[in-house]
Structure formats: structure tokens, C-alpha cells
Amino acid sequence: xxxxxxxxxxxxxxxxxxxxxxxxxxxxxxxxxxxxxxxxxxxxxxxxxxxxxxxxxxxxxxxxxxxxxxxxxxxxxxxxxxxxxxxxxxxxxxxxxxxxxxxxxxxxxxxxxxxxxxxxxxxxxxxxxxxxxxxxxxxxxxxxxxxxxx
Amino acid sequence: xxxxxxxxxxxxxxxxxxxxxxxxxxxxxxxxxxxxxxxxxxxxxxxxxxxxxxxxxxxxxxxxxxxxxxxxxxxxxxxxxxxxxxxxxxxxxxxxxxxxxxxxxxxxxxxxxxxxxxxxxxxxxxxxxxxxxxxxxxxxxxxxxxxxxxxxxxxxxxxxxxxxxxxxxxxxxxxxxxxxxxxxxxxxxxxxxxx
Numbered sequence: 001x002x003x004x005x006x007x008x009x010x011x012x013x014x015x016x017x018x019x020x021x022x023x024x025x026x027x028x029x030x031x032x033x034x035x036x037x038x039x040x041x042x043x044x045x046x047x048x049x050x051x052x053x054x055x056x057x058x059x060x061x062x063x064x065x066x067x068x069x070x071x072x073x074x075x076x077x078x079x080x081x082x083x084x085x086x087x088x089x090x091x092x093x094x095x096x097x098x099x100x101x102x103x104x105x106x107x108x109x110x111x112x113x114x115x116x117x118x119x120x121x122x123x124x125x126x127x128x129x130x131x132x133x134x135x136x137x138x139x140x141x142x143x144x145x146x147x148x149x150x
Numbered sequence: 151x152x153x154x155x156x157x158x159x160x161x162x163x164x165x166x167x168x169x170x171x172x173x174x175x176x177x178x179x180x181x182x183x184x185x186x187x188x189x190x191x192x193x194x195x196x197x198x199x200x201x202x203x204x205x206x207x208x209x210x211x212x213x214x215x216x217x218x219x220x221x222x223x224x225x226x227x228x229x230x231x232x233x234x235x236x237x238x239x240x241x242x243x244x245x246x247x248x249x250x251x252x253x254x255x256x257x258x259x260x261x262x263x264x265x266x267x268x269x270x271x272x273x274x275x276x277x278x279x280x281x282x283x284x285x286x287x288x289x290x291x292x293x294x295x296x297x298x299x300x301x302x303x304x305x306x307x308x309x310x311x312x313x314x315x316x317x318x319x320x321x322x323x324x325x326x327x328x329x330x331x332x333x334x335x336x337x338x339x340x341x342x343x344x345x
Contacts, residue, residue, distance in 0.1 A: 004290035006297075009237045013161060013207040017281040022157025023184055025274065032182030032270035039175050046171055070248075075169070077245035078212070081266025082175050089267055096246035104248075 036082060043079045047088070050075045051124060054095075054117045061110055066103030069113055073099055076120065087134040088123045091116060091141055098145045112148040116141060156278065162187040166197045166211040166223070167243075176210060179270050183277075194223035201227065205235050208277070212243035220244075221251065221258040228259040228294040236294070237287055239280045243268055259295025 023031075050072045057065055057072070076092035095116035102108050119137050126134070163185050167173035173190050180188050189206065191197045194213045200206070209227070211220040218226070220242045228236050242260040244251075255263045261283070262276050285297040305311035 002291060004288055007233075007237075007287040007289070009234070009287050011207070011237055011239055011280075011283075012205070012234070013239055013277075014281045014283070016160040016207060017157055017277075019157050019160065022155045022159060025154050025156055028156055028183050029270055029274060030182075031184070032179045032274070035178035035182045036175055036270060039171065039178060043171055043175070074214070074245050077266060078169050078172055081245055081268055082172070084267070084269075093246055100246070100248045 040083055043082065047076055047079050047085075048124065050079075051117065051120050054113075054120065058110065058114050058117050066099055066108060070096055070099040070103065073116075085128045086130040087138055088120065088128045090138050091119045091123055094138075094141045094145050095120070098148050101149050109148060112144045115144050156183075156274070158183050158185045158277075161185050161207040162189065162205075164188075164197060164200060164206040164209045164211075165190045166192075166194055166209070166213050166220070168192055168213045168215050172212060176212075179273060180210075182270065183274065194218040194220060197223060198226060201231065201235065206238060208280070209238055209240045210243060210273075211240065212245075220260075221254045224258045224260050224295070239283070241273075241276060241280075256298065257293060259293065261296050 053072050054069065057069060062068075073092055073096035077089060077096055080089040080092055095113065098112050098116065102112070119141055122137065123134060163180050165173060165176045165180065165188055167176055167190075170192065173192060177188055177190055189200055191200060193215050194211065195215070195218050197209070197211065198218070211223060213220045213223065224240050224242065227238065227240065239261040240259070241262045241264055242255065242258075243264050243266065244255070245266045247255060247263075247265065261280055264272065264276060283296070285300065288295065288297050
């Protein structure tokens with residue numbers, strides 16, 4: 001086996017960030033939050049489209065649906081993950097994980113997917129607020145996901 | 151006390167995301183961070199073309215393209231490009247990491263994996279960490295990238311260390327208090343020896 005080569009490095013990023021000037025952390029974060037916030041309405045519309053796509057899949061129940069369900073669930077996660085969408089992100093993540101595990105195990109089952117999609121719709125309609133009802137919903141999804149994995 | 155400042159005014163960032171809206175949002179975040187230049191590409195293959203032309207200071211990638219995903223891109227960067235480009239920090243962003251990708255994330259050589267939710271505050275914290283990152287860069291047959299051992303506790307007990315700086319045996323926890331400076335000075339003080 002060849003010896004590993006170990007190099008001590010100082011990246012250009014580190015050198016640049018060590019220079020004087022720049023902005024305060026508070027200022028930078030405020031600017032980034034403000035610019036990111038401008039995308040929220042458009043992104044929520046995209047998420048709505050993805051959830052509608054999942055609902056269509058659940059209604060049609062096509063053969064070999066794993067990849068498409070995973071793609072749409074990942075889209076919800078990817079977009080919702082930029083904002084504080086609390087339970088929406090968690091439910092999307094749980095669906096992506098469930099679809100991934102069921103596909104890997106070649107043990108596809110529609111009811112866990114259906115329950116997740118219904119939960120996504122309820123959360124969207126309720127404005128993605130985290131409250132006792134959504135916590136109850138998420139704990140239900142956790143149980144469904146665990147059962148689907150077993 | 152003056153508030154900490156961060157200077158990205160000289161930095162060029164390469165942003166890669168196969169979801170157009172996510173790419174736009176990453177761009178807005180880095181615009182807020184005040185980077186000098188951001189280069190946005192919708193695929194890892196396109197990002198490769200950029201790096202074949204010019205260096206960048208930071209790469210942020212979230213790409214699941216089967217032709218080349220973020221993991222394969224990072225392996226290419228670490229193994230196929232010359233220094234210092236191969237040392238460029240890479241932050242890999244992921245929404246849901248599928249089972250098959252978890253180990254790949256550890257082994258492909260990224261500087262950081264950030265799982266969503268991704269807020270500007272989280273990203274900023276990671277960039278700050280990278281600026282002070284003192285990890286060595288490791289190149290061996292099975293891995294090329296920043297040392298994955300963020301904290302160096304030495305080799306496992308009973309195993310020979312593979313790094314030059316590793317001790318030959320496990321030292322263990324201190325069994326008594328540290329010596330004070332006067333005791334250390336006494337040990338080093340030249341003394342007359344009778345022969």
C-alpha cells in the first residue's frame with residue numbers, strides 16, 4: 001500500500017476571508033434572509049404543484065412508481081428546505097425516506113404513500129404552521145414510515 | 151466589543167443545482183453574503199467545464215443528475231484536477247440522502263455535507279468554519295479530500311497510527327495534575343554533575 005500524502009493547506013477562501021473589511025455577520029444574514037424571502041411565494045406554488053403530482057400518482061397507482069414518487073417528494077424537500085416550513089419539510093422528508101426504503105427493499109406499498117400525501121395536503125392547507133395538530137400528524141407519519149420499513 | 155465581520159468581497163463562488171428555483175435561491179443567499187462573483191450552473195457536467203477554464207474559491211453543489219451527481223463531481227475535482235484547484239472547499243447540500251448515498255457522502259472528499267433545511271444562517275456558519283478549517287488534505291488510494299477526522303484523538307487503541315504525528319501507543323487520560331512552569335523549569339535547568 002502506498003503511503004498517504006498529507007498536505008497542510010490554506011485555501012484562497014480562507015485567505016480572502018481573513019482580509020480586513022467586509023460586512024458584519026448580522027448585516028450579511030439580514031441581507032441574505034431578505035433576498036431569499038423574495039422567492040417564497042413562487043416556491044410555495046412549485047411545492048403545491050409537486051403535491052398535486054403526488055396526489056395524481058396515488059390516484060393512478062402506476063406500475064414501478066418508486067422513482068417518480070421519490071423525485072416529487074425530494075422536490076418538496078429541496079424547495080421547502082430553504083424556508084421555515086416546519087411540518088411540511090418533515091412530512092416531505094418522511095415520504096422521500098419511505099419511498100427510498102420501499103424501493104430499495106423491492107416492497108412497494110401504496111397506503112403509506114397515500115397517508116403521507118394526504119398529510120402534505122393538510123399541512124399546506126393549514127399554512128405550514130407547527131401546532132399540536134401537525135405534531136400529532138407527524139407522529140402518525142413516523143409510525144407509518146416505521147411500519148413501511150419493517 | 152466590535153461585531154465579527156466577514157469578507158467575501160474578493161471571493162468567487164460556483165453554485166450548482168439541478169433545480170432552477172433552488173439555484174436562484176442559492177444565488178440570492180450569496181448575493182446577500184456580498185460575494186464578488188457567483189457562477190451558477192444547472193449540472194455538475196457544466197460545473198466541470200467552468201473549472202477547466204478557471205479556478206473558484208468555494209463550490210456549493212446540490213445535484214442528483216445520474217450522469218454526474220455532486221459526489222462524482224467532488225471525486226473528479228479531488229482526483230483529476232491539479233493543486234491548488236483540488237483543494238477548493240466543497241459544500242454538498244442534500245435534501246434527502248438515499249441509503250446508497252450516505253457512505254458515498256463520507257468518502258467522496260467534500261468539505262461539508264449540509265442537509266436541509268438550509269437557512270442563510272446555517273450556510274454562513276459553515277463558511278465561517280471553512281475559513282478557519284485547519285484540517286490537512288489527505289491523498290491516498292481510497293480517499294482524496296480534507297481529513298475526515300475533524301477532531302484528532304489519535305489511532306484507535308491497539309492499532310498503529312498511519313500519520314507521522316501519531317504516537318506509537320495510546321497515551322490515555324492524564325493520571326495526575328499538569329506540572330506547573332516552575333517544575334518544568336527545574337527539569338530543564340543545567341545542573342552540575344559529578345563524574
